[in-house]
Amino acid sequence: MKEKQLTVGLAGNPNSGKSTIFNALTGSNQHTGNYPGVTIEKKYGHKKHNDYSITFVDLPGTYSLSAYSDDEIIARDFIIKDKPDLIVDVIDASNLERNLYLFTQIRELNIPIVIALNMVDILETKGLSANVKKLSDLLGLPVIPIVGNKGTGINDLLDTITQTGWLEHTAAHPLAKVDYGTDIANEISKLEELIQKEPSLAEYPKTWLSIKLLDNDPIAIKIAAQTLSGAKILDQNEKSRNHIKEHFGESAEAKIAEYRYGFASSVTKTAIEKLDKKKIDITPIIDRVVLNRFLGLPIFAAVMFLIFAFTFTVSTPLVDLFEQFFELCGTFFTNVIPEGQIQSLVVDGLIGGVGGVLSFFPLVLFMFFAIAFFEDSGYMARAAFVMDKIMNKFGLHGKSFLPMMISTNGCAVPGIMATRTLDSKRDRLVTMFVSPFMICGAKLPIFVLFVGAFFAEHQSTVMFLMYVLSVCIALTAAKILTKTVLKGEPAHFVMELPPYHIPTLKGILLKMWERGWMYIKKAGTIIVLLTIILWAGFRYPATDEDPNLSPDENAAVQIEHSYLGSLSTVIEPLVKPIGIDGQKTIALIAGLAAKEVVVSTLGTLYSLGEVDPEDEEATSPLKEKLANDPDWSPLKAIVFLIFCLIYPPCVVAVTVFYRETGSKIKWLLLLVLGNTTAAWIISFLVFRLGTLLKIGV
Amino acid sequence: MIENIIIGLVVVVAVILAIKYFRKGGCDCAKGCDPKKKPPCCK
Structure with a gap:
């Protein structure tokens, strides 16, 4: 029997649990989070059920189908x-009324709908229950109660979707819709009549387009304006809008929203019933403490510190073990492969470089574990709320915190893409500029390496301070941008705080592994390739060994005369004033391809510089080599890290930034040149001040 | 001599693959979301 095809879109408010249901339906591992705005692009998944092959499309979460932000436009x-x-x-x-507001708009698009009534368990903690039968009768469509994170009701949902003949059933039983009253309905009819006559508008549901025109929706107006009868339609729209304003004393859009909320409110009142027994709702109790105006910020700082303390305490023995493993690999291959270029490529290039990056894998895993715990518990959404006031003072929108957090938790690329949830273009641009300042997963090994080498005694504290510094730099940059090229006030911040729940171990482990796997995958692909290229750059052209020099001295001469060594000599005058010597600058330049390459390049550079396998120093971990190098000092390490924080993000993040800013060269130049200049100036000031005051020299 | 030829080939292959990687858009995060590959950073 041939399979029937179905395409099913998953729509809903932000944080309504769409992605969780999408994963449960399709068996995918899409990222989910207990905070709004996790889905910013359409995602596809497949499922076979009851002779149907179903393609599910997870749409971005939206509160309405207006044209105010990119995610709403994508969904509609x-x-x-x-x-x-x-x-x-x-x-x-648990938020039925507000969620039904979106339903009223989807309904106008004349498409069959099934309601997945999620989080019915949370509703019960509020002492309420949903009368599913009543709700289904009121809306005239199937309503399936679901607890997405436990998988309850998923099969019922699949059965309903694939139920034979249900589409026909829906056609025979018209769905409930908003009653806009005689006056507005008359104006809608007038517009519908004109739209019906215009063949180029046939693809749009005429009632929806009419309401959107009355709603003063910019995209609907543009669609109508581009048609032959555009002038006529827009003229009627103007008349209808004026009529509504005169009649009701308020704008058409306000009146339409009022009717929609009226519908949602009356359905909610009828379908939601009180339970006799009320379960204890912990959310308001915890919120009273963590959102307290005096305690909120210190608690947030304590949570972040706890994440670092946990990460370092638990991962240090494992990182040591990984380092020892790569040391053993180095010794093994030195003994197995005959001395020469191939041995150097394997030992100095691959093991010294890529091994240096992979040594930090346990640390990255534990860091992601700790962050995933707070993310899934619902605390991170509170963090955005707590930070809102501070963000506002620096010209940022409260919602900007989430893209910044996404950059911190993983990568600046999804961080930049997550700015799509911001409604105002100005807020989006500012957030796109500042998100790459955060310490992403790729920058993390650089920081861990230097902090481990020069501040071994206080790793958690120094790492925490570096994160605080990254936030301060991002805020300062936002302030400068909003006072100069991106003037204006941030839009008001409205964000829903999800209820707290105890994260599932499976959920946390899954997230930890997904992000950890990305780290390994990157190390095994692009970082290997770049390490090979950089190794060759430091190893060629090969110089003849001078018998009067020691092996270490010969290695230093080789590096100095290599292609990259010669390049570093050219760059040296530029970086000398900030205390970084030329060869180390190559690591910074290579870091523009991928930030982890800063570590792998330093690994290769130090491995090449120490060629004697009998010398213990030659196979010691990279952080020990750095700590023992007289060219470095704690001050220089801090300056190097500050430079890494501020200078432009990797090439992939820059490309995504360019795309997301609408391919405007001026923003791209500002990011690349602005960040490089700022990185140099700040590093210079810190280095000179530190030298003057003799701090960490 | 043979060693240098091998190294030369390895480096050329690495350069080609690296260019291919960046031309494809770089890391999984930048490629968008392919449900079959399930890139972890899809938001």
Whole structure:
């Protein structure tokens, strides 16, 4: 029997649990989080059920289908243009009224809908329950109660979607829709009539387009304006809007929103019932403490410090073990491969470079574990709330905290992409500029390496301070940008605080592994390739060994006369004033390809410089080599880290930044040149001041 | 001599693969979300 095809879109409010349900439906491992804005692009997943092959499309979470932010446009364009067979509207039962507001708009798109009533368990903790039958009768469509994170109700949902003949059933039983009253309905009809006559508007549901025109939706107006009868339609729209304003004394958009909320409110009142027994709701109790105006910020700082203390305490023995493993590998291959270029490539290049990056794998894993715990518990959304006031003072939007957090937790690329959840273009741009200042997963090994080498006694504290510094730099940059090229006030911040729940171990481990795997994958692909290229750059052209010099001295001469060594001589005058010697600058330049390469380049550079396998120093971990190098000092290490914090992000992040800013060269130049200049000036000031005051010299 | 030829080939292959990597858009995060590959950073 041939499989029938179905395309199903998953729509819903931010943090309604769409991604969790998408994962449960398709068996995917899409990233989920107990904070809004996790989905910013469409994602596809597949499932076979009851002779149906279903393609599920996870849409960005939106509160409405207006045209105010990119994610809302993505969601509504998919429904209108891709014409899915049906929409599963994921509704958070504990916030039914607000979630039904979106339903009223999806409903106007004339598409079959199934309601996935999620988080019914949380509703019960509030002493309430949803009467599913009543809700289904009121809305005229199937309503399936679900607890997404436990997988309850998922099969019922799949059964309903694939139920034979249900699409026909929906057609025969018209769905409930918002009653806009006679006056507005008349104006809608007038517009519908004109839209019906315009063949180029046939793809748009006419009622939806009419309401959107009355709603003064910029994209709907643009669509209408581009048609032959555009002037006529817009003229009628103007008349209708004026009529509504005169009649009701308020704008058409306000009146339409009022009717929609009226519908959502009356459905909620009828379908939600009080339970006799109320479960204890811990969310307001915890929030009273963590959102306290005096305690909020210190608690947030303590949480961040706890994450670092946990990460370093637990991972240090494992990092040592990994380092010992790579030392053994180095010794083994030195003995097995005959002396020469191939031995050097394997030992100095691959093991010294890539091994240096992989040594920190346990640390990265534990860091992701700790962050995933707080993310899933619901605390990170509170952190955004706590930070809102500070963010505002620096011209940033409260929501900007989330892209910055995503950059910190993993990578600046999804961080930049997550700015799509910001409604104002100015807020988006500022956030895109500052998100790369955070210490991402790729920068983490650089910081751990230097902190481990020069501040071994106080690793957690120094790492915590470096994170604080990254936030301070991001805030200062935001302040400068909003006072100069991106003037204006941030938009108001409205964010939903999700209920707390105890994260599942499976969920945390999954997230930890996903992010950890990305680290390994990168180390095994692009970092290996770049390390080979950089090794060759330091190893060629080969110089003849001078018998009068020691092996170490010969190695130093080789590096100095190599291609990259010669390049570093040219760069040296530029970086000397900030205390970084030329050869180490190569690591910074290589870091523009991928930040982990800073560590692998230093690993290769130090391995090449110590060629005697009998010498213990030659096979010691990279951090020991750095600590024992007289060219370095704690002050120089801090300056190097500050430079790494501020200078431009990796080439992939820069490309995504360019794309997301609308391919504007001026923003790209500002990012690349601005960050490089700022990195140099700040590093110079810190180095000179430190030298003057003799701190860490 | 043979050693240098091998190294030369390895470096050329590394350069080609690195260019290919960046031309494809770089890390998984930048490529968008392919459900079959399930890139972890898809948001």
